[in-house]
Amino acid sequence: MNSARRPLIAANWKMNGLKADGTALAGAVAARAKAVGTALAGDILICPPATLIDAVAEALADSPVALGGQDCSAEPSGAFTGDIAAAMLRDLGCSTVIVGHSERRAGHHETDAAVRAKATAALAEGLTAIVCVGETATERDEGRALDVVGGQVLGSVPDGATAATLVVAYEPVWAIGTGRVPTLDDIAAMHRHIRELLAGKVVGGVDVRILYGGSVKPSNAREILALDDVDGALVGGASLKADEFWAIVEAAPRR
Numbered sequence: 001m002n003s004a005r006r007p008l009i010a011a012n013w014k015m016n017g018l019k020a021d022g023t024a025l026a027g028a029v030a031a032r033a034k035a036v037g038t039a040l041a042g043d044i045l046i047c048p049p050a051t052l053i054d055a056v057a058e059a060l061a062d063s064p065v066a067l068g069g070q071d072c073s074a075e076p077s078g079a080f081t082g083d084i085a086a087a088m089l090r091d092l093g094c095s096t097v098i099v100g101h102s103e104r105r106a107g108h109h110e111t112d113a114a115v116r117a118k119a120t121a122a123l124a125e126g127l128t129a130i131v132c133v134g135e136t137a138t139e140r141d142e143g144r145a146l147d148v149v150g151g152q153v154l155g156s157v158p159d160g161a162t163a164a165t166l167v168v169a170y171e172p173v174w175a176i177g178t179g180r181v182p183t184l185d186d187i188a189a190m191h192r193h194i195r196e197l198l199a200g201k202v203v204g205g206v207d208v209r210i211l212y213g214g215s216v217k218p219s220n221a222r223e224i225l226a227l228d229d230v231d232g233a234l235v236g237g238a239s240l241k242a243d244e245f246w247a248i249v250e251a252a253p254r255r
């Protein structure tokens with residue numbers, strides 16, 4: 001296993017949390033990470049809602065836990081009411097931003113081209129982009145999952161990305177928040193497919209970290225994270241409880 005692919009366990013809090021509970025949750029994760037220190041098997045990232053980034057940054061100070069946004073604009077600045085520029089995230093201490101989450105692709109009509117533009121804007125500001133891809137239940141039932149996700153990867157990943165600046169998250173839409181997960185064989189096959197595509201698309205693509213997301217919890221994390229081409233997890237619901245999130249962090253193998 002290549003050491004460039006150090007496991008990454010990322011929390012996507014989505015639209016959850018007010019100042020008091022958000023800072024308490026971040027503080028609890030930071031305290032555990034500090035206690036383990038350099039013995040941590042992987043990297044840890046928290047992506048709170050934009051309103052909490054500043055407060056969470058304070059709670060994570062002096063800890064090894066990194067901070068990220070959940071979305072950014074493709075534009076650098078200007079008349080885009082309600083949007084947040086990549087530079088603004090960086091200004092608050094973010095190292096990373098999630099782009100193209102299926103909830104934004106579906107709810108905000110984000111196309112592959114729009115996602116690629118956002119990822120490009122993130123890279124231009126020195127942020128790492130976590131580009132999300134994933135098929136719907138219908139697409140999987142019709143036997144099109146590999147093709148659909150492959151198309152999203154090729155359409156959403158900027159050409160200028162590298163293994164240092166890009167992470168891809170495979171999140172089957174039907175597994176998000178449902179308690180359903182693909183079989184280990186299906187996860188392995190999809191991650192292998194994504195890695196092959198990345199190898200042909202970006203510099204050092206074979207070393208890009210590919211996360212699995214969708215109903216990851218303490219009870220299934222260890223077997224998913226043990227798969228060869230799975231380099232970490234993007235965790236929604238279970239990331240809102242410090243104990244559960246930490247159990248997933250501890251399930252990451254040392255590579």
Ligand SMILES: O=C(CO)COP(=O)(O)O
Pocket residue numbers: 012101171175176177178179213214215216234235236237238
């Ligand atoms: O969408 C997800 C992370 O981005 C996954 O959400 P759940 O872990 O709640 O299924």
